[in-house]
Amino acid sequence: MIYQSVIITFLLFIGIFPNPRLTEKTSQPISSADPVTLSYEGLKGERGSLPSKEVFTLAIQGWTKMQDKLKSKVLTVIDFSLPSTAKRMWIIDPEKGEILLNSVVSHGRNSGELMAKSFSNQPESFKSSLGFYTTAETYNGKHGYSLRLDGLEKGFNDQARNRAIVIHGADYAREEFAKSVGRLGRSLGCPALPSELSAKAIDLIKNGSLLFIFGKDASYLEKSSLIKA
Structure with a gap:
């Protein structure tokens, strides 16, 4: 099947299979396209529900480099170049080519209104931080069931734990809120999710998966x- 060829070629890219020669029976040699493109084109979902190829490519580059340090192969992608009214968070199983969850997500209050335009790693900035994170432990706090994040990029998000940047649910992050106000509500820097989806999302990505905020x-x-490629 074409989909199986896509996945095998992607696994070649990350070094799981040693033989680089793979062709489709009914089409051009699959090796004529780069593995990230093949992986992207193999994602199951409507085109409107997929991350952009640019953002997916950056996320996969980091995911590939971090393979040996991850406990979970799940990849979460958040695209803050999109408005907060868009479903700009994707939880992806790259090896199966499946989008497990697609949702709206809030940004920090000082990062912008509808659009997130300013980012910071500083405590008390109330801004979102960009880059790659690993998901850590869950806990129950003032927002209920929540997930701690550890920033992996010095100077960009390595203060995440000190800043209590976590994934949690919030009523202001629901689509109904956006319909009435014209944008989602904003957090103190956390990627907040709709309250009815947050527990499901947290259980999918907790304990050692990779999250990328663009x-x-x-x-x-x-x-x-x-x-960097």
Whole structure:
């Protein structure tokens, strides 16, 4: 099947299979396209519900580099270049090519209104932080069931735990809120999810998976070592 060929070719890219020669029986050699493109095109979902290829590519580059340090193969992608009214968070199983969950997600109150335009790693900035994180332990706090995050990129998000940047549910992060106000409500920097979806999302990604938050920030895009091919 074409889908199986896509997955096998992607696994070649991350070094699981040693033989680089793989062709489809009914089409052109599959090796004529790069593995990230094949992986992206193999994602199950409507085109409107997929992350952009640009953001997916950056996320996969980091995911590939972090393989040996991850306990879970699940990859979460958040695209803060999209408005908060868009479903801009995806939980993906890259090896199966499946989108497990697609949802709206809030950004920090000082990052912007409808659009997140400013980012910070500083405590009390109340801004979102870009880059790669690993998911850590769950706990029950003032927002209920929540998930701690550890930032992996010095200077961009390594203060996440000190800042109590976590994934949690919030009524202001629900689509109904956005319909009445014109945007989602905003957090103190946490990627907050709709209250009815947060527990499901947390259980999918907790305990050692990778999360990538993208934003249009020249400094991050230039300096991050994890998004370099």
